[in-house]
Amino acid sequence: MPPNGSSAKLSLEVVKTACSNCNLRELCLPLGLNDQELEKLDEMVASRRRLKRGDHLYHAGQAFDSIYAIRSGFFKTDVLIEDGRDQVTGFQMAGELLGLDGIGSEMHTCNAVALENSEVCVIPFSHLEGLSREIHSLQHHFHKVMSREIVRDHGVMLLLGTMRAEERLATFLLNLSQRFTARGFSPAEFNLRMTREEIGSYLGLKLETVSRAFSRFQEDGLAAVQQKHIRILDTPGLKMLMTHQRG
Amino acid sequence: MPPNGSSAKLSLEVVKTACSNCNLRELCLPLGLNDQELEKLDEMVASRRRLKRGDHLYHAGQAFDSIYAIRSGFFKTDVLIEDGRDQVTGFQMAGELLGLDGIGSEMHTCNAVALENSEVCVIPFSHLEGLSREIHSLQHHFHKVMSREIVRDHGVMLLLGTMRAEERLATFLLNLSQRFTARGFSPAEFNLRMTREEIGSYLGLKLETVSRAFSRFQEDGLAAVQQKHIRILDTPGLKMLMTHQRG
DNA sequence: AAACCACGTTGACGTGGATCAAACGCGGCC
DNA sequence: GGCCGCGTTTGATCCACGTCAACGTGGTTT
Numbered sequence: 299m300p301p302n303g304s305s306a307k308l309s310l311e312v313v314k315t316a317c318s319n320c321n322l323r324e325l326c327l328p329l330g331l332n333d334q335e336l337e338k339l340d341e342m343v344a345s346r347r348r349l350k351r352g353d354h355l356y357h358a359g360q361a362f363d364s365i366y367a368i369r370s371g372f373f374k375t376d377v378l379i380e381d382g383r384d385q386v387t388g389f390q391m392a393g394e395l396l397g398l399d400g401i402g403s404e405m406h407t408c409n410a411v412a413l414e415n416s417e418v419c420v421i422p423f424s425h426l427e428g429l430s431r432e433i434h435s436l437q438h439h440f441h442k443v444m445s446r447e448i449v450r451d452h453g454v455m456l457l458l459g460t461m462r463a464e465e466r467l468a469t470f471l472l473n474l475s476q477r478f479t480a481r482g483f484s485p486a487e488f489n490l491r492m493t494r495e496e497i498g499s500y501l502g503l504k505l506e507t508v509s510r511a512f513s514r515f516q517e518d519g520l521a522a523v524q525q526k527h528i529r530i531l532d533t534p535g536l537k538m539l540m541t542h543q544r545g
Numbered sequence: 546m547p548p549n550g551s552s553a554k555l556s557l558e559v560v561k562t563a564c565s566n567c568n569l570r571e572l573c574l575p576l577g578l579n580d581q582e583l584e585k586l587d588e589m590v591a592s593r594r595r596l597k598r599g600d601h602l603y604h605a606g607q608a609f610d611s612i613y614a615i616r617s618g619f620f621k622t623d624v625l626i627e628d629g630r631d632q633v634t635g636f637q638m639a640g641e642l643l644g645l646d647g648i649g650s651e652m653h654t655c656n657a658v659a660l661e662n663s664e665v666c667v668i669p670f671s672h673l674e675g676l677s678r679e680i681h682s683l684q685h686h687f688h689k690v691m692s693r694e695i696v697r698d699h700g701v702m703l704l705l706g707t708m709r710a711e712e713r714l715a716t717f718l719l720n721l722s723q724r725f726t727a728r729g730f731s732p733a734e735f736n737l738r739m740t741r742e743e744i745g746s747y748l749g750l751k752l753e754t755v756s757r758a759f760s761r762f763q764e765d766g767l768a769a770v771q772q773k774h775i776r777i778l779d780t781p782g783l784k785m786l787m788t789h790q791r792g
Numbered sequence: 793a794a795a796c797c798a799c800g801t802t803g804a805c806g807t808g809g810a811t812c813a814a815a816c817g818c819g820g821c822c
Numbered sequence: 823g824g825c826c827g828c829g830t831t832t833g834a835t836c837c838a839c840g841t842c843a844a845c846g847t848g849g850t851t852t
Contacts, residue, residue: 377699377700377703379703379788380788381788383703383707383708384707385699385702385703385706385707387699387702387703398691398692398695399692399695399696399699400692401688401689401691401692402689402690402691402692402693402695402696403692403693403696407696407699408699427681427684427685427688430678430684431677431678431681431684434674434678437674437677437678438674441648441674441691442648442649443649444645444648444649444688444691444692444695445645445646445647445648445649445650445691446649446650447695448645448646448649448691448694448695448698449646449649449650449654451695451698451699451701451702452624452632452634452646452654452655452698453624454698454702455632455634455698455701455702455705456624456626456630456632456634458702458705458706458749459632459705459746459747459748459749460630460631460632460749461630462808462809463808463809493828493829493830494829494830494831495829499706500706501706502705502706502707503809503810504809504810504811505829505830506809506810506811506830506831506832507808507809507810509829509830509831509832510809510831510832512830512831513831513832525817525818525829525830526829541626541627541628709838709839710838710839740798740799740800741799741800741801742799750839750840751839751840751841752799752800753800753801753802753839753840753841753842754838754839754840756800756801756802757801757802757839759800759801760801760802772799772800772847772848773799773800
């Protein structure tokens, strides 16, 4: 069984799985709410949606009316322009929100694609705005989530604007590791859900460069890489790569 | 007198210049509010702050409690990390908001620096959250503003991840042009407030590359460039550069 | 007006990553 | 089991941009 393979084991529970008994509530929107607030939140979550690997949760251009909380699975978001250029803007995992990009223009501005079989909670945005007028802590937490998304994007801009290939990949691996850890998985060992090309698109590199950087990590004893299976061997070494270097 | 030179002429008006009679209200937070809602907004804007060229509005690490609406002037925001790397994450002009990055962690995560003498409205964030619980349209508009910031960042990621130097610069110029236009200035002629190095940092290029790209635009008749003064001569040509090309 | 200084331009050269190309590994499917 | 096809690895070559260096320019100081 793969370290954090959430793909297998179809859960049979058709039971009411609401925010109040969701084990992601400390990572997701409910954070900081009390019991009765949580109950209100339960009512807001309109429905669930299951997606198979490769399915689109939404497309760029599609009308926006809900945001989505990932219950399980793994997604990428990407933007593409006429001439065929394509940029992966992020990879999202359980507990994270999708669709915030659509609020501003009332339509989605990127594509969200499941990279493995996944399930999301559908949160009609007007309900969220309504409820966050009632529940201060929900309002505040939602603002924090949006703000953090902006900060995350700034981090990616820093990466794309100033880092060299291996620094980018090291940063990427450490970020994944940290997020897996927060979800109770191994910090050191995991399976990538995305291809080299998708990693490359996210990091502003070509797939060959990503592959070579992985090989280099392997040579240098920083990580054991076998296709999509990653084992981080030297976290401090990767951190060094990420921050240091230059000059 | 430069086309849109807001630098000179210190206005002596100490008059009450509130949102309700601010000529930026269609670009800024008040958008879509009715008269009585606007009055409430007036009360929320706690104070003004004037900054001279080079002054910091806030520093990374500083405690967050307010966001800022630019009344006049021009800013940059940048993040920098230990090893000296530095990424300009945006340039902001009148009517735009600064400080959204600070909500998530209760402290600012980037530096905001005035690139010319500027004035901002100080908006205590708790007041904004309070008022947006009362005024639905304010709440919704604020969410839109944050969302658009995310979308803008995705655009920059696309630029940094996939474009070549001249495409980046063309995109940058057209974006500035469009924003100046929205503020009633000439779409074709303006003065840059930032140095080549700052442009380069924003676009993920070195200052020499920026300079060369400007020279190339000059040669190709796309724009007349004289130090900081820019005159766009061939907007369609720049658009072509921006989107097309590749392959 | 001379001297200074920050910023910008231009040239020569080096290099990291892109591109092109070939082979390999692995899972899916008859 | 053997074939097929996608994803990955690896090598050889190329080129856009970075680096280093010299010089130009416009604005400010004295």
